[in-house]
Amino acid sequence: MIWMTVGNSRSKDLTELEMLSEMVTGARFKEILLVLSWSEMMAVRGCDDEGRKRSSISPVTSPKNITQNREVSKLSAIAMAADTLPPLIAAQLNYLLTHSPHSVKVDQIWSGCKNSNLPDRFTLLIPFCLDYIKWDVIYNAQYPLVAPDIIFAAEDDIFHPLPFTGEAEGDVQTPKSSLCDWNSKDPSRLLSLIHELRDLYTSYQRKRVGEVxxxxxxxxxxxxxxxxxxxxxxxxxxxxxxxxxxxxxxxxxxxxxxxxxxxxxxxxxxxxxxxxxxxxxxxxxxxxxxxxxxxxxxxxxxxxxxxxxxxxxxxxxxxxxxxxxxxxxxxxxxxxxVASIGVRRHFIEALAPLFGRPIEADPVFCRKATVLAASGVFTFLVHFFLPTQFPKQQPVLMLQSSQHFNSQGTPVMSPVLTDYPWSPRWEVSQMAERIFEFLVEECLNFKKYCNETLLQQR
Missing domain, CATH: 3.10.110 (Ubiquitin Conjugating Enzyme)
Known part of the structure; x- marks a missing residue:
């Protein structure tokens, strides 16, 4: 963290930290301050464990190194199916969406009865030939033990994939379909049926292409x-x-x-x-x-x-x-x-001696990192976005205030920053140092930008 002023006493350190906690309205930074140990408080103020001054500009070490981005779960088709469809039908659909090697999606769910609130049919989007085909799966909520009907697209009106079992062409018997001996209590049956039909559809399209x-x-x-x-x-x-x-x-x-x-x-x-x-x-x-x-x-x-x-x-x-x-x-x-992942990881590690440990970082692809910084009592986050072509392409920086919010209640953000010293031939430590030096000056411009943004809202 960039810190421009340094206290001279332990009591002053605590007082300014408490004041900073009151000024910062960002929930994340308040949580960080609550768990700071004494040595970390001294790091905030640029002092050692005895309260002695270390330097005029020193990093803030965050109390916790968050090495994984928390993924926010979204409302998926799986959850929607479990909440709205009858249990036996929902189990079939959930199993299909969870276990299919293809990225099958649900387009819509509806009911076959006008006066019924119990949906029993849905449209699947099934990947095929780098596009999606739409198939309607028709169950009957009144008879959930019965196998579903499948309705194909209108342009595939000559696609008849499942002839009756036992029909023969000469002495060749037709393979047994997944619809035979249907067991509605087996959640994998719909998955088997859709995969069987998709394989038959692949053969059907290949035959059509061969006839052109x-x-x-x-x-x-x-x-x-x-x-x-x-x-x-x-x-x-x-x-x-x-x-x-x-x-x-x-x-x-x-x-x-x-x-x-x-x-x-x-x-x-x-x-x-x-x-x-x-x-x-x-x-x-x-x-x-x-x-x-x-x-x-x-x-x-x-x-x-x-x-x-x-x-x-x-x-x-x-x-x-x-x-x-x-x-x-x-x-x-x-x-x-794949090799560039290691280079990006070394760059993120090189940020720690200057900015303190990142409070957030992408641990798998090393494409993003966030550090906490301050100039005086002005605190802000620095977001690093690393391209896949790093270090040929430089990181994109973005600053986010912890104290200034727009009329919608979201933190004030800077425009993307790319106009700073950079060379792909530098060592990662030099890259981090040059960015640090750039931000010592740029944070003052950002503070002015934040204040002007608040004035415009009045």
């Missing part, structure tokens, strides 16, 4: 069909299809295991979306497909696919030729992103 009259598409499919996890779909009917989309999983590596202690519940993947325009017989030269990298939003904490420069698609190139070069580049950048 385009020689280039047929060749592309033949070269990558053996690749595990690839999905494809048509944009419209087979006769009117204008384009065909491919979702190609990249990197044969477990991204979740690369980051120690990562909070990801679903398996993280990076995909290449390839969109081929359908070539008619009368067309001349086939145009290059549109390509784009896609990943889950959670992966952005580690690695931003927007920083990847896609290799050019050369004339006459096929997808099987394009993928190896892309994957090699992508793998290198992902491993560099």
């Amino acid at each position: 009259d385009d020689d280039r598409l047929k060749f592309e499919i033949s070269t990558i069909i053996s690749r595990e996890g690839i999905e494809m779909c048509t944009g419209g009917g087979i006769e009117k299809a204008e384009e065909v989309k491919f979702a190609v999983p990249l990197l044969d590596m477990d991204l979740n295991k690369l980051v120690h202690g990562c909070p990801w519940r679903h398996q993280q993947k990076i995909y290449l979306q390839v969109v081929y325009p359908v070539i008619r017989k009368y067309s001349s030269v086939p145009s290059a497909p549109r390509v784009k990298l896609v990943s889950s939003s959670e992966l952005k904490a580690l690695f931003s696919i927007e920083d990847v420069k896609l290799p050019p698609w050369l004339e006459g190139m096929c997808l099987a030729e394009y993928l190896p070069t892309l994957e090699e580049t992508l793998k290198t950048q992902v491993l560099e992103a």
Whole structure:
């Protein structure tokens, strides 16, 4: 913490701390002051354990190093289902949302009876080919032991996934469906049903793509069909299809295991979306497909696919030729992103000798840290936001007052600060020192900004 004045006696130290506690209305800082030990009080005032003066500018050591960000739980579809659906149906839905390897979402829940307050049906958003398909799951609240009906989208009117058990084509028997011997008391049955239908839907879409009259598409499919996890779909009917989309999983590596202690519940993947325009017989030269990298939003904490420069698609190139070069580049950048976590962690550790221990820090990806600082009796927080490209890209700083609040009751914040001395070639200790020196002056400007903000509200 930046502290501009230093007391000369123990009684004065306590008096100013008590006064500071009264002035600071932020609940977090009040809690911090309540648990300060004597040695920590002396650290606040720049003195040693005997009350002797140490320096004219010294850090405040926070009483507690909070190494994890507290995640605020949100109202999820799981909780909503448990509160509104009949118990047996809720158990099925909760199990699906909790245990599915796909990020299945609930779009809406409603009742099949106009005069009933007991909902018994819902719409699922199921990930497929880097998009979502909507399926309505129809239970009957009056007969909760009966298996549900599934209603597919109107454009999939020819999708008939579950023929009657025992129907045969020649001597081949149809596999047994999850709907057979339905057990409503087994919460995993809906999960099994949805996964079975999704697998059948994947095969259905692959068959439709294969029926599109385009020689280039047929060749592309033949070269990558053996690749595990690839999905494809048509944009419209087979006769009117204008384009065909491919979702190609990249990197044969477990991204979740690369980051120690990562909070990801679903398996993280990076995909290449390839969109081929359908070539008619009368067309001349086939145009290059549109390509784009896609990943889950959670992966952005580690690695931003927007920083990847896609290799050019050369004339006459096929997808099987394009993928190896892309994957090699992508793998290198992902491993560099994992290694940069350690660099960011060392930078956050380098803040402690100058600012005191951070009161908050991101322990997994080391993307954020917050320290408590003061100039005289003006106390404020310094938020550090570290980019994935650190140290090539410098941290973004933001100051937050502990004593000034706007008309909505929220603390006054500074604009983002990036105009300070920085070089990616410096040692992390020098980076922290230069930021500290910058903030010694900048905190005075911020205090003036806070006071002007309050005057404008009057």
